[in-house]
Amino acid sequence: MNAPSFNNNDISAMILAGGRSSRMEGMDKGLIELNGLPMIEHVLQRLKNQLNLIRINANRNQPTYADLGFTVIEDRLDDYQGPLAGMARGLEHCPSEWLLVVPCDTPYLPTDLVQRLYQQAHEQQAEIAVAHDGKRMQPVVALLRRDLYPSLMAFLESGDRKIDRWYNKHQTVTVDFSDYPEGFININSMNEKLDLEKQAG
Secondary structure, eight states: OOOOOOOGGGEEEEEEEOSOOGGGTTOOGGGSEETTEEHHHHHHHHHHTTOSOEEEEESSOHHHHHTTTSEEEOOSSSSOOOHHHHHHHHHHTOOSSEEEEEETTOTTOOTTHHHHHHHHHHHHTOSEEEEEOSSSEEEEEEEEEGGGHHHHHHHHHTTOOOHHHHHTTSOEEEEEOTTOGGGGOOOOSHHHHHHHHHHHO
């Protein structure tokens, strides 16, 4: 069976760079350099060949992010409410049927990420497709239907912030990326960043 193809206008992306980065000594994670480039630029390089429309969710340093040439949207909710708040803003401003969300600290995302998520969402008639690296689900690497926005806002307004609890309310499929688990390496501390640079060197 042939994999369903998508039109670039069907899917847009939101890179989540709106966190507090408490484990990175409060530094803005997306702007920390990895091998000479800000972390978010590694993510952008992985996505630019897959999608035309990419936006960035950031709650500080917005002019610096905007200098990369992409629209920057901040959370509507105050005080760093977590990735679901960024997802909600992405869905609110989503011009396409589907929204891809990825974090700003995953520099090695699969180059076929969008196609594989979309294929499984299409085949399983799912509302959400979430990446799985073979060991665990990667909840902030996901493809979401735009019409989930009212559901997500109601969930956030109830005071809940647990991603998996919201996913469980919808038709969600996990997508196997166990053939490329390194695509979901994320950097949560300066030590992890230094280790990755040593490996690359």
